[in-house]
Amino acid sequence: MRLSVKLIAIFAICLASSCHNPVAQPFIQTVNGGVSAQTLGATLIHEHLLVDFIGADAYDPHRWQHAEVIDRVLPFLLEIKAKGIKSIVECTPAFLGRDPVLLKALSERSGLNILTNTGLYGAVDNKFLPPFAHQESDRQLADRWIKEWRLGIEGTGIKPAFIKIGVNPGSLSPLHQKMVRAAALTHQRTGLLIVSHTGRAVAAFEQLDILADMGVSEKAFVWVHAQAETDYSLHVAAAKRGAWVSLDGISDNNVEDYLAMVQNMKAHGVLDRTLISHDAGWFSPGELNGGDFRGFTTIPDIFLPMLRSNGFSQAECDLLLVENPAYAFQLTNP
Numbered sequence: 001m002r003l004s005v006k007l008i009a010i011f012a013i014c015l016a017s018s019c020h021n022p023v024a025q026p027f028i029q030t031v032n033g034g035v036s037a038q039t040l041g042a043t044l045i046h047e048h049l050l051v052d053f054i055g056a057d058a059y060d061p062h063r064w065q066h067a068e069v070i071d072r073v074l075p076f077l078l079e080i081k082a083k084g085i086k087s088i089v090e091c092t093p094a095f096l097g098r099d100p101v102l103l104k105a106l107s108e109r110s111g112l113n114i115l116t117n118t119g120l121y122g123a124v125d126n127k128f129l130p131p132f133a134h135q136e137s138d139r140q141l142a143d144r145w146i147k148e149w150r151l152g153i154e155g156t157g158i159k160p161a162f163i164k165i166g167v168n169p170g171s172l173s174p175l176h177q178k179m180v181r182a183a184a185l186t187h188q189r190t191g192l193l194i195v196s197h198t199g200r201a202v203a204a205f206e207q208l209d210i211l212a213d214m215g216v217s218e219k220a221f222v223w224v225h226a227q228a229e230t231d232y233s234l235h236v237a238a239a240k241r242g243a244w245v246s247l248d249g250i251s252d253n254n255v256e257d258y259l260a261m262v263q264n265m266k267a268h269g270v271l272d273r274t275l276i277s278h279d280a281g282w283f284s285p286g287e288l289n290g291g292d293f294r295g296f297t298t299i300p301d302i303f304l305p306m307l308r309s310n311g312f313s314q315a316e317c318d319l320l321l322v323e324n325p326a327y328a329f330q331l332t333n334p
């Protein structure tokens with residue numbers, strides 16, 4: 001609703017002024033280029049197709065072969081495509097297996113839109129940070145990420161759709177404060193959404209405070225893994241500040257917990273700041289046939305029917321799965 005109203009408004013402005021310069025339309029940056037925001041459709045906003053936990057010290061993209069990964073992963077994408085999912089946000093950061101060329105091939109073979117990211121992941125005590133992350137300033141890190149947005153990632157020409165960072169739980173270390181500032185500087189230049197692996201509320205609110213201090217809208221922030229915070233009133237408080245609250249670990253075994261969290265967001269009028277996903281997948285290099293792979297079917301098969309049988313309208317389900325993702329990830333600066 002919100003998007004279509006916006007598009008109609010833009011169209012109306014154009015007609016009224018007979019403008020020849022088209023107004024910048026919101027778009028989504030996929031690994032196959034920009035698409036219109038309404039093309040995104042039903043979207044899983046936090047999933048993984050490949051993750052290598054070996055750490056930055058031993059990181060090596062030669063640890064996986066694209067053909068093998070595609071054979072293993074493609075069936076899981078075709079499975080959700082058949083269930084009406086149109087887009088998947090791949091949240092694997094640099095130095096953890098972010099592989100834009102692989103994602104592009106999987107997007108082309110599956111027909112799904114796939115989004116990838118720029119940024120660095122400091123969670124797990126900086127195991128996935130290269131030395132330059134320690135040495136460089138917030139401005140220097142931001143310049144790296146802005147360059148990926150302008151020119152593409154690692155010479156591929158494939159551009160990121162968002163900034164992915166990660167912080168440890170609890171109060172932010174100076175290093176992680178610097179990374180949040182780098183993300184904010186990148187956002188100021190690019191408009192890219194800041195998607196931060198966070199967990200409990202302490203680190204979420206410290207990050208929001210940094211953004212506020214820098215004059216960056218808290219609406220540009222996604223509190224990833226907010227389900228780790230058991231005080232649900234803090235989900236609501238973050239949403240009321242403008243943040244996106246990402247309840248993103250849905251599996252067949254915990255749908256009742258997620259129903260309670262989403263019902264709480266609805267009861268407090270902040271369903272329009274709520275995102276849902278599975279944090280599932282993924283191909284694990286070094287394991288036989290990529291190891292266990294958890295598919296992405298709980299939301300379409302179990303959780304959406306559960307929402308409907310608990311009084312959520314189709315419009316509210318669409319808000320969670322279609323409109324909020326499009327609104328969160330849309331960009332206006334090509």
Ligand SMILES: [Zn+2]
Binds near residue numbers: 048
């Ligand atoms: Zn994840």
